[in-house]
Amino acid sequence: MLYSDVTPKSKRRRLRKSLDAGGLSIMPGAFNALSAQLIQQAGADGVYISGHMIAADLGLPDIGLTTATEVAQRAHQIARMVGIPSIVDADTGFGEPANAARTIQSLEDAGVAGCHIEDQINPKRCGHSAGIEVVDEEASIRRIRAAVAGRRRKDFVIIARTDARAAIGLDAAIERANAFVAAGADVVFPEALRGPDEYARFRQAIDVPLMLNLNEFGGRPPLTQTEARDLGYQLAVYPMTLMRLAMGATARGLRHILDEGSQTGVMDDMQTKDELYDTLDYEGYARFDQSILGA
Template identity: 75%
Template sequence: MLASAVPATDKRRALRSQLASGELTVLPGAFNVLSAQAIARAGAHGVYVSGHMIAADMGLPDIGLTTLSEVAQRASQIARMVDVPVIVDADTGFGEPANTARSIQLLEDAGVAGCHIEDQINPKRCGHSAGVEVVDAELALRRIRGAVLGRRDPDFVIIARTDARAAVGLDAAIERAQAFVAAGADVVFPEALRSLEEYRRFREAVDVPLMINLNEFGGRVPLTQAEVRDLGYQLAVYPMTLMRLAMGAVADGIRHLLDAGSQHALMGRMQTRDALYELLDYDGHARFDQQVIDG
């Protein structure tokens, strides 16, 4: 009622079980706690927290301006209120390999089930932007080693993301991915591949679960979940889909309020008070208060 009763360790084991099943796990991206609760209520197997989303929600571009404490706080707020696993975007690990190790530990403390660390330079860019650059292969590998060595809960899922395809080519991206796996990464996330054939080549070359970004407006039409299943990928995320839907509705609503002078015509498109109260579990809080009164 006041928070999820499911321990973080159980959520991590649930995520690992999902990945081991070989089935596709779909994680919609939450842009706040309420949207995360709606995702969990709808029956999704988990929630994704995008670094792009956190930055955008703070009015910032996705260029590495957010801090570890800001990301950990948002991840904690979401993870403590849902019964399903939460995966968070940890950008480049927020510093040197020792910083990456500390990032893993703070995210463990935040209650999330896993995170991904990428091989971009600082300041980073959105993975689907032009001009993405990556650090050299050895530094990228040290980040993943730092993450693995920093992990205290062996069930915490470490996802190694590589943006090398855009910067240095597909073969180099595959070589990095294989090195990340040898260093202990549980999942590999090849970002911004350019064709179904490239996704197939990655699947053939890397022998751990693979993650895919089903981002809109990334330069190509997003793959469908059926296509992702056929490729043999185990984890698919929609980082910004719900925020974009919500902000599209917000922009339309603002324009209507200013032009029409009333929200009357918008009310049929709103979440009702009863639906909001149900999602927030008003009845559960009332029962809690009554138990306190009754002793």
């Protein structure tokens, strides 16, 4: 009832344990607290909170327009509702080294188990857009050093994302990834690699756990979970999949309502009242009220 009784510390430890185990953890992207509850209910390993999703939910493109406050607030709203770990996209850290360190502390306070910071220039773009640019290697390393230095809770997972593959090539991306590990990153997230062979090369070159994006509109067919597992990756996220499913259904439903003058023809596509009430635990709230009234 109300918020999860699993502490942020327990969630961070659960994420750390799963990374140490070496298997593949699946983290679908939540676009609000209710979808995060559905993700937990479905049995996923964790919840991913995408920067692209936060921007889209605000009606904005993913071009660096969101603020650290908006991201921390949404992360808190989602993380507090579930007992499984949440990871959030912290873009470029929202400023210079001190800003990146403050971002980490804000996200610790938000209750997420970890976050990733990338090496794009400001303002950043969606990682699968054309024209990606990255900062120079020393500037990118400073961001990770600042994030690690700002961390107060040592089990908070810091993920270093590199978009260098699209900007300056695979070898440079691998070089940066190793520098990020040396700077203290717990996990490396190589974005927008071009097929299984490149994912395999990354795995061979990097000694820490790896994260990958199973984005369905990345310009190439997404890897399957089996392929990701066989390649030796530890975290797989679906950043926008649930939001796209929901918005696609919403657009079709709206068209039907406006064209037909009734929602009757699309009711079979809806979540039922009972399903919603079960997810929101209406019975738990009723029991609480009865216990207080009874006392």
